[in-house]
Amino acid sequence: MIEEPYRWVEAIANRREYIETQLAQGSPIAALGYCDGILFLTIGRRSRQKVYEIYDRIAMGAIGHPGDIERLRLAAIELASTEGFTRSAADVSLRRLAHYSLSPVMKGAFEQVYGPPYLARLLFAEVGSTAKEDLFLRVDYDGSLAADGLTGQPRQRFAVLSGTRQSAELMEKFLQKEHVTDAALPDAVNVALEAWSLGRMATSDTKELPERDAIRKYRDEQLASSSIEAAVLERDSKSAIRYRTLSDEELRSNLQR
Amino acid sequence: MDKPPLALDPNFSGASEDFPALLRRKGLLQIAPEPTGAAGGHTFIPTESTTILAFKFAGGVLVAGDRRATAGNTVVYDRADKVLEIDRHSIMAIAGVPATAWEMARVLEHSFQYFRRTQLQEMSVDGKVRALSKLLRDNFGFVMQGVGVVVPIFATYDGNSKPESRLYFYDAMGAQFEVTDYAATGSGSPAVRGILYYENHWGTKKLQELSEDEAVAIALRALDTAAEADTSTGGVDRSGKIFPLIKIVSQDGITTLPEEKIGQIFKQSVA
Numbered sequence: 001m002i003e004e005p006y007r008w009v010e011a012i013a014n015r016r017e018y019i020e021t022q023l024a025q026g027s028p029i030a031a032l033g034y035c036d037g038i039l040f041l042t043i044g045r046r047s048r049q050k051v052y053e054i055y056d057r058i059a060m061g062a063i064g065h066p067g068d069i070e071r072l073r074l075a076a077i078e079l080a081s082t083e084g085f086t087r088s089a090a091d092v093s094l095r096r097l098a099h100y101s102l103s104p105v106m107k108g109a110f111e112q113v114y115g116p117p118y119l120a121r122l123l124f125a126e127v128g129s130t131a132k133e134d135l136f137l138r139v140d141y142d143g144s145l146a147a148d149g150l151t152g153q154p155r156q157r158f159a160v161l162s163g164t165r166q167s168a169e170l171m172e173k174f175l176q177k178e179h180v181t182d183a184a185l186p187d188a189v190n191v192a193l194e195a196w197s198l199g200r201m202a203t204s205d206t207k208e209l210p211e212r213d214a215i216r217k218y219r220d221e222q223l224a225s226s227s228i229e230a231a232v233l234e235r236d237s238k239s240a241i242r243y244r245t246l247s248d249e250e251l252r253s254n255l256q257r
Numbered sequence: 258m259d260k261p262p263l264a265l266d267p268n269f270s271g272a273s274e275d276f277p278a279l280l281r282r283k284g285l286l287q288i289a290p291e292p293t294g295a296a297g298g299h300t301f302i303p304t305e306s307t308t309i310l311a312f313k314f315a316g317g318v319l320v321a322g323d324r325r326a327t328a329g330n331t332v333v334y335d336r337a338d339k340v341l342e343i344d345r346h347s348i349m350a351i352a353g354v355p356a357t358a359w360e361m362a363r364v365l366e367h368s369f370q371y372f373r374r375t376q377l378q379e380m381s382v383d384g385k386v387r388a389l390s391k392l393l394r395d396n397f398g399f400v401m402q403g404v405g406v407v408v409p410i411f412a413t414y415d416g417n418s419k420p421e422s423r424l425y426f427y428d429a430m431g432a433q434f435e436v437t438d439y440a441a442t443g444s445g446s447p448a449v450r451g452i453l454y455y456e457n458h459w460g461t462k463k464l465q466e467l468s469e470d471e472a473v474a475i476a477l478r479a480l481d482t483a484a485e486a487d488t489s490t491g492g493v494d495r496s497g498k499i500f501p502l503i504k505i506v507s508q509d510g511i512t513t514l515p516e517e518k519i520g521q522i523f524k525q526s527v528a
Contacts, residue, residue, distance in 0.1 A: 053374050077374045078279060085276075085367045086285055239345065241370070 011113045019141050022119055026063030026163035028171060028199035031125045033134055033157035033181050034188035034232075037242065038125045041192040041230040043200075043222055051231045053243040055080035056089050057127050058097070059233050061161055064120030064141070072102065072120055089240060094126035098137050098145060107143025117141055123161035127233035127242050131157065131181070157181045160199065167202040171195045174209055186254040189230065189246075193219055193255070228252065276368040277392065286364065289398030289405075306489030308445030309339055309350040310479055311410045311424055312438060312453055312464045314472035317507030318412040318422045320348045321476040323445070323484065324499055325491030326355055335491060340502045344369050345510050346414040347385060352443030353407035353429075357399065361392050361407060382415040386425055386433055393431035400429050408442045412506050422506055438464050445483030445490035452479045469505070473519065474526035476503060481527060493523060 029042040029050060040051045040061050051061045054076050062069040079101055084092045102122070110117040118141055126135040135149040136159035148154045158175050162168040178191050194212075197219035201210060230246040237244075280286035309322040322339035325332055340350045341362045349365060351358035368388050372380045380388070389411055399405035411425045411433075425433050426440035434440075438457055441449040456475055457464045467475065477493065480501050484492025493500055500519040505512045 049377060052377075055374070074375055077371065081276065081367055081371045081374070082279065082283055082285060085280065085363065 008113065012111060015110070015113065015117060016142070019117060019119055020164075023064055023121055023141070024163040026121070026161075028160060028162040028167060028196050029061035029063065029123055030171065030175070030192040030195045030199075031059075031061065031123055031136055031159045031161075032175070032179055032183075032188050032192050032195075033131060033154070034185055035182045036185065036232075037127050037235040038134060038136075038233045039185065039188050039192060039230065040123075040125065040232070041189065041196065041228065043193070043196055043226050043228055045226060049229065051229055051245075053231070053241075054097075054124070055084060055092050056240050057233060057242050058092070058094050059125055059231060059243055061123040062120055063161060063163060064118070068118045068120040069122075072106075072118060072122060075105075076102065094124050094135050094137055095150060098124065098139055098147075102139050103143040103145055105143070106139060106141060110142040121161055123159055125159065125233060127235055129235070131235075160195065162199045162202075164202070166206060167199040170202045170206060170209065171199040174198050177209075185232070189251055190255065192230075193228070197222065223252070223255075275388070276371040277364055277395070279371070280364070289396050290402065292398045292401040307339060307352045307443040308441065308449060308480060308483040308487065308490040309352050309410055309443050310439065310441040310446070310449045310453070310476065311348075311350060311412050312440070312472070312476075313422060313424060314464055314467040314469070316469050316472070317414065317505050318348075318424050319469075319472045319476055319503060319505050320350050320410065320412050321480060321501050321503045322350050323480050323491040323501050324494075325489065327489045330488070332491075335494065335497065335499055338502055340504050342504070342511055343385075346416065346506060348412045348504055348506055348511060349389065350410040350412070351407060352409070352446075354405050357396060357405040358407045358409070361389070361396070361409075364392060365389055379417075381417065382413055382423055385413065386411060386423075390427065390431040390433045393427055393429065397430055410440050410442060414506050414508055414510075416508070420508070441479075443490070445480075445487035448483045448486060449479045452482055470522055473503060473514065473522045477501065477519070477523050477527045493527070495528070 027042055027044050032039045040059055042050050044050055052073055054060050060073060076097060079097060080092045106118050109115060121141060122139045124137045128134045134154050136154060138146040138159060138161060148156050148159055158179050160168050160171040162171060175195050194215050197215050201218050227248045228251045230251055232244050232246060233242045234244060277286055281288060306327045307323060311318055311320040320340050324336050326334040326337040340348060343349050343362060343366045349362050365388060369380050369385060393407065396405055406429050408429055409427055414422050424436050424440055426436065426442055427433050439453040481492045484490040500516055503514045503519060
């Protein structure tokens with residue numbers, strides 16, 4: 001029995017360490033605003049999908065245990081679908097989904113030391129009718145949230161998800177420098193690929209951004225054996241469903257050398 | 258601990274159930290009583306006061322419906338949409354009680370999307386056709402009570418197994434019938450069926466060989482004929498310039514014909 005409070009704190013700290021170790025190998029995901037919407041991109045093995053459609057205007061990327069990702073993904077789709085059915089698609093909001101449902105549930109699972117936590121880190125984006133209404137939101141395994149665009153308009157218009165804090169910080173540093181909010185899709189794809197490569201290269205003692213050539217060299221090495229997985233949420237789509245997957249071939253055709 | 262407003266279900270197993278089952282579990286979809294014969298000794302009279310039709314032509318499937326909604330002898334609405342888009346390649350046209358029909362269309366639309374999003378693949382055409390059949394079957398208890406009869410037409414483009422357009426009509430119990438050429442349901446449908454049969458056999462061209470403009474002309478003539486004898490069918494309102502709703506399903510998706518174009522063809526070939 002864990003009776004004393006400090007034991008609980010200790011248990012939580014152990015649990016945090018365990019989960020961080022488990023997630024550390026996760027392949028990064030970048031979500032970037034571009035001229036026509038939001039791009040999700042990662043590189044991975046073909047065996048497992050990592051970017052998903054949640055609802056008309058919401059997409060999700062995730063790293064973690066496939067079983068946990070699946071449970072959270074299905075729960076998010078279920079909530080969004082019933083909300084969209086009983087009210088309207090316009091009433092489905094990422095803010096409410098994350099704040100009122102996912103975050104409390106994930107926090108609850110994480111802190112109840114007798115039950116299993118969710119071994120997953122999620123990245124969501126919701127495309128608005130204008131770029132000012134876009135929302136990028138990250139939900140961690142402990143239910144903590146990081147958002148861009150929740151209060152006022154999004155400032156950075158990008159978000160990253162990675163296995164380690166170092167890797168995520170480096171990717172963010174890189175994107176702050178290289179990301180252009182109204183870039184065309186091929187340019188956004190190139191920046192996203194480089195951000196991914198950088199996040200993947202980063203080790204615990206990488207402090208500074210590597211040279212551009214080194215990043216591209218690493219990217220090409222990885223691309224030789226893996227495939228690009230990407231999807232977009234298009235702003236001015238004629239259909240209500242804004243999510244569209246991009247094929248690997250389509251993406252490779254305009255790779256920058 | 259109180260559940261948050263949009264609580265996750267701890268016993269969640271989304272993959273195994275379809276969307277209507279999910280709605281029922283959450284109490285969001287009415288469950289029809291068991292069909293036990295007509296209530297109160299009344300004889301069950303099916304009322305489908307409308308006319309909808311669909312036929313295959315050279316450019317895909319054309320689906321058309323008049324715009325009149327009636328309650329008994331009263332016209333309650335003259336701009337009703339009875340030809341509804343369910344997804345990028347599917348149309349459901351409805352004859353019957355609007356409340357039930359629109360709800361069914363809504364459930365169906367969400368079912369297909371829910372399936373695609375959860376299962377990460379598009380539902381097959383056979384699966385879609387069956388989903389509508391199941392909704393009709395589940396609704397039959399209401400039909401036997403004299404409320405909520407729906408007799409739809411379903412038109413879709415099958416991009417997978419054998420790329421071609423497919424057309425189905427249903428009865429109130431949910432039986433599905435695939436047709437090769439045309440389908441019509443609703444109170445004005447006998448006249449429409451007569452016209453389409455005639456055109457297909459003895460017209461200048463078979464229905465499947467018609468161009469888009471020719472197909473639209475025949476659809477307008479058929480609805481106008483139906484409206485001539487059936488008070489529940491709006492046909493073409495010449496004074497109010499209200500035209501039937503016409504949509505086309507093809508490989509490229511669904512196109513809704515603009516009113517100006519329908520008006521033009523009406524002037525040339527019908528009026």
